[in-house]
Amino acid sequence: MSSPDPSPWWAPERHRDRRPFLMARAGITRAVRGWFEGQAFVEVETAALQVSPGNEAHLHAFESESIGPGGERRPLYLRTSPEFAAKKLLAAGEAQIFELARVWRNRERGPLHHPEFTLLEWYRTGAPYEQLMADCAALLRLAAETAGTERFDFRGLSVDPFAEPERITLAEAFDGFARIDLLASVGEGGETDAKALAAAAKAAGVRVAADDTWADVFSRVLVEKIEPRLGQGRATILCEYPTAEAALARPKPSDPRVAERFELYACGVELANCFGELTDPAEQRRRFEAEMAEKQRVYGERYPIDEDFLAALAQMPPASGAALGFDRLVMLAAGAQHIEQVLWAPVAKP
Incomplete structure (x- = not known):
């Protein structure tokens, strides 16, 4: 799907068409800030330039x-997430924080992707990751109430x-x-x-290449067979990812094969990625190094680790x-069909 209108975003007639969505954005922004303040969170602002954009x-x-x-020169990166800085604030002593963070991701542009976008990130010290499931459900309701809608359609x-999200594990x-x-x-x-996953995927009718890694096959099954079925009728919480697919999440105590990670889906759209946070620096280093080795293999590049x-x-x-x-x-709350309809000033196309 291309951008809904080829005219510049600042053209008065196009802005007039987008303005209802932008007003919904402004209202939801205010409501979200109020919700977090009511939960005794502190709003923080962290630096966009980082020594590592994420691993x-x-x-x-x-x-x-x-x-x-x-x-003297050194590379810096626009953050792909405020996560590293936010966790440093938790180490410093903050207990409950949130940020409406501008972030940047390259190689991404389309109806659901934009090079510069906003991540709402929040952290609760001492809280189980199931609390985040309740938070996500509350934010869905809040956005709908603020936008004056009873349904999300996409x-x-x-x-x-307003329905309680269904909860399903990756294994299920x-x-x-x-x-x-x-x-x-x-x-x-x-x-x-x-090899085991590739054989099972092939039997399920999923294309498998001889040089596919486990992660390649996992992602293909997820995209082709699972994600299109999620978030229909009510939101879906897809949880208990294998630890190999949860680089920043801690293993589940009752089953170390899987991690305390879930993603929230609505109308087939991935909305949120949530963790019980890993706090073991040695294990985190091992996972980062594995991720960067995979990045080097696939893309021929890697990013530094933030020591x-x-x-x-x-x-x-x-x-x-x-x-x-x-x-x-x-x-979803405003009824838009393209991400640029809800951005005040989209990034210029090349």
């Missing part, structure tokens, strides 16, 4: 450069934002939608078996955190 293999950053007074799918989803025993390809320590973040992680208390695509939430 997930398939996230792509915009690179910049810092030039010191003496001409691409022919409809959701009741793979079995129910693809007839694949996902955890049969995951060892007790979280190690994965690419300051790993040092802070050793001081960080147990916490749970969430990242919600604010623009996407506004889209």
Whole structure:
């Protein structure tokens, strides 16, 4: 789907068409701030320029450069998330924080993606990650109430934002939608078996290449067989990701094959990514290095590891955190069909 109107976003007639969506955005922004303040959260503002933009293999950053007074140069990156800085604040002693953070991701543009967008991130120290599930449900209701709608409709799918979200594990989803025993390809320590998952995926009618990794097959099954079935009628919480697919989440105490990670879907749209946060710096380093090795293999590049973040992680208390695509939430609540309809000033196209 292309942008809904080829005229410039600032053309008066186009702005007139977009303005109802932008007014909905302004109202939802105010309501969200009020909700978090009512929950005794502190709103924070963290730096957009970071020594590392994040260490997930398939996230792509915009690179910049810092030039010191003496001409010394070092690379800096526009953040793909405020997560590292937020966790440093938890290490410093903050207990409940949120940020409406402008973030940047390269190689992404379309109806649901924009190079610059807003992530709503929040963190609760001492809280189980199930609390974030309740938070997400409350924010869906809040957005709908503020926009004055009883339904979210997108691409022919409809959701009741006031209904309690369904909760389904990755293992249940793979079995129910693809007839694949996902955890049969995951060892007790979280190690994965690419051949086992590839054979199961092939039997389920999913294309498999000879050089596919376990993560490649996992992602293809998720995209083709599972995500289109999520968030229909009511929102879906897809939880208990294998630890190999949860680089920043802690293992579930009762089953270390899976992690305390869930994603929120509505109308087939991924809205939020939430963790019981990993606080073991050695394990976090191992996962980052594995992610960057995969990035090097696939894209021929890697990003530095933020050593300051790993040092802070050793001081960080147990916490749970969430990242919600604010623009996407506004889209669904306002009835928009393209992300640029809810952005005040979209980034110019090349």
